[in-house]
Amino acid sequence: MLQIGDVLVSLDVVEREFVCNLSACRGACCIEGDAGAPITEEEHALLKTLLPEVWDDLTPAAREVIRAQGVAYVDEEGDLVTSIVNGKDCVFTCYGEDGMCMCAIEKAFREGRISFYKPLSCHLYPVRISRYPSFTAVNYHRWKICKAAEVLGRKEVVKVYRFLREPLIRCFGQEWYDELDGAAEAYLQQKERGEL
Numbered sequence: 001m002l003q004i005g006d007v008l009v010s011l012d013v014v015e016r017e018f019v020c021n022l023s024a025c026r027g028a029c030c031i032e033g034d035a036g037a038p039i040t041e042e043e044h045a046l047l048k049t050l051l052p053e054v055w056d057d058l059t060p061a062a063r064e065v066i067r068a069q070g071v072a073y074v075d076e077e078g079d080l081v082t083s084i085v086n087g088k089d090c091v092f093t094c095y096g097e098d099g100m101c102m103c104a105i106e107k108a109f110r111e112g113r114i115s116f117y118k119p120l121s122c123h124l125y126p127v128r129i130s131r132y133p134s135f136t137a138v139n140y141h142r143w144k145i146c147k148a149a150e151v152l153g154r155k156e157v158v159k160v161y162r163f164l165r166e167p168l169i170r171c172f173g174q175e176w177y178d179e180l181d182g183a184a185e186a187y188l189q190q191k192e193r194g195e196l
């Protein structure tokens with residue numbers, strides 16, 4: 001565990017390698033799992049206002065779910081998450097011509113139609129953030145659908161925290177990230193020298 005301020009970063013985030021391999025997974029994280037993506041109350045409000053911008057990209061089934069229950073719900077663990085279709089697909093999933101899953105929010109952002117990229121938890125995946133009264137935990141969440149990303153990460157030698165530089169800065173700020181980067185480098189060098 002590395003501690004940066006009041007944030008505890010699991011060593012998996014520093015030691016393991018990861019680079020999303022979309023040609024292998026085809027964006028499966030948008031449509032697998034048994035709950036939607038965790039979002040904050042602020043993101044919930046924002047997603048409601050952005051809905052008209054992405055509506056035409058959503059599937060008919062997703063529109064039905066949104067009409068019936070809205071863009072989010074509280075899951076079994078008490079977390080606010082995006083609504084899902086058929087118990088697994090995020091309602092904001094849309095499909096490219098090649099059948100690849102895409103996030104309709106991210107697509108609208110990339111096309112310059114909105115200024116919100118996508119929920120932070122999606123941007124941060126495969127890292128999950130847990131907030132407690134006295135500290136915040138950053139953990140690497142391993143999921144079999146991302147197997148090809150671990151293989152590609154090892155090939156390109158990209159650690160999880162480096163792959164997630166942009167969302168980690170979005171979450172904790174540049175100064176925090178720079179501190180993590182330095183601490184991670186020092187840790188990895190010590191480990192390589194057999195000092196740990």
Ligand code: SF4
Binds near residue numbers: 026027126
């Ligand atoms: S997080 Fe996993 S499933 Fe999602 S795009 Fe990356 S490798 Fe694919």
